[in-house]
Amino acid sequence: MRAPIFQLDAFTDRRFAGNPAAVMPMERFPEDAVLQALAAENNLAETAFLVRQGGDYRLRWFTPTVEVPLCGHATLASAAVVMERLEPGRDQVVFHSASGLLTVKRAAAGYVMDFPVRPSKPVAEPEGLAAALGAPLAAVHVNPFNYMAVLADPAVLRRLSPDLAAIAGFDRAGVIVTAPGDGPYDFVSRYFAPAKGIPEDPVTGSAHCMLAPYWAGRLGKTAFRAFQASPRGGEVVCRLVGERVELEGACVFYLEGHAEF
Template sequence: MHVPIFQVDAFTTRRFAGNPAAVVLFDEFPADAVLHAIASENNLAETAFIVPTGEQYAIRWFTPVTEVALCGHATLASAAVVIERLEPSRSQVTFSSKSGPLMVSKNDDGYVLNFPIRPWQRVALPPGLAEALGVMPVEVLSDVVNYTAILEHAQLVRELKPNLAAIAQFDRSGVVVTAAGDQGYDFVSRYFAPAKGIPEDPVTGAAHCALTPYWAERLDKTSFRAYQASQRGGEINCRLVGDRVELAGSCVFYLEGTIEI
């Protein structure tokens, strides 16, 4: 069997930046073992698998080691594949997923993703977190997926060199670090998820589903220019809309071909 594959750099306007995602198109989803094998072979933070279902597409996301319930950058990449390659007459697409319907619209500046917020709560400092990060957080948030450590200033986020082996042992899939922004950004962040096979994710759309409502509370506004300060780096424009978050960004195609299964 030969199936189409695309690799797209998401949340960036230039190639070799942002977060690379693979997008694989099937007529129907194969066995999970096949999906796991393809994602492992791709060895990217995320591989998205999409299947047409009438006017919509079903979507699933896999890291090299596990399936995840929500992924922003691979959804952005998938929308670009649908709108720019598969159905160029379209300007929006809705994906059915384990996190509900996800709508992506194309505009003159790129794409806008509409995702559910990720509710969080403040918690006591988890044992070992400060040691794993090498810095004491100002406060810590917890959601169903991650811990989020609020740091004193942006330079701490940018310079952080965490103990990834220690982070992999926590009872959450990953750790987000964030601080009020610098260099014209409202806030900056980074994301470490070694337990999911992602030592550091270059740009994490799903993490901003929790970061956006947090910074809305902190800064008393609803629209933000955010920067994820990984080595590749990426920009996301975020807007809180009720119980949804709009994440806007661009993407660039890197690779198009077929894989043999």
């Protein structure tokens, strides 16, 4: 088989920043083992696979080791591929996914994604989490997908060098770390998911589905400018709209070609 492949940097307006994603449009999905092998070969945090479904697209996301139920940056990249390469001039696309219908619209400086909220609740600090992160925790929240560790100081968050083997042993797929914003940002975050084959994800759209409702409660507002403080770094504009979160960001094309498998 042969399929187009695109690599884009998402949640950034310049190359070599944000979060790289591969996007592979296909006529049909091959077996899951083939999709997983392609994602492992691409060796990026996420590879998105697209199949046309009427006027919409079916969308699936794979890390190098597992399929995941939601991925923000690869959805952003997929929307850019549809609207800039597959159907130039189109200003909206609907993706059918494991997390339901995801609509992405063109915006002045990028694209706006409509994602489901991922609420969380406070819990007692899991044993070993502060030690694994190497920092004292002000609070911990949890939902079925991730733990979220809250720090008091954004400077401490930026310096974290966690024990990834220990983080992989917790009973959630990943750990979001967040702190109040510095500079122009309402809050900052990082995301570690070694259990999914992603030691640190550079910019994580799905994490902001948990971050936005948490910071709405803390800050008493529903629109945020956020920064994910990984070494690559990336900006995410978030808006809480009922049970949905709008995530806005830009994409930059890096590579275009074909893959044979």
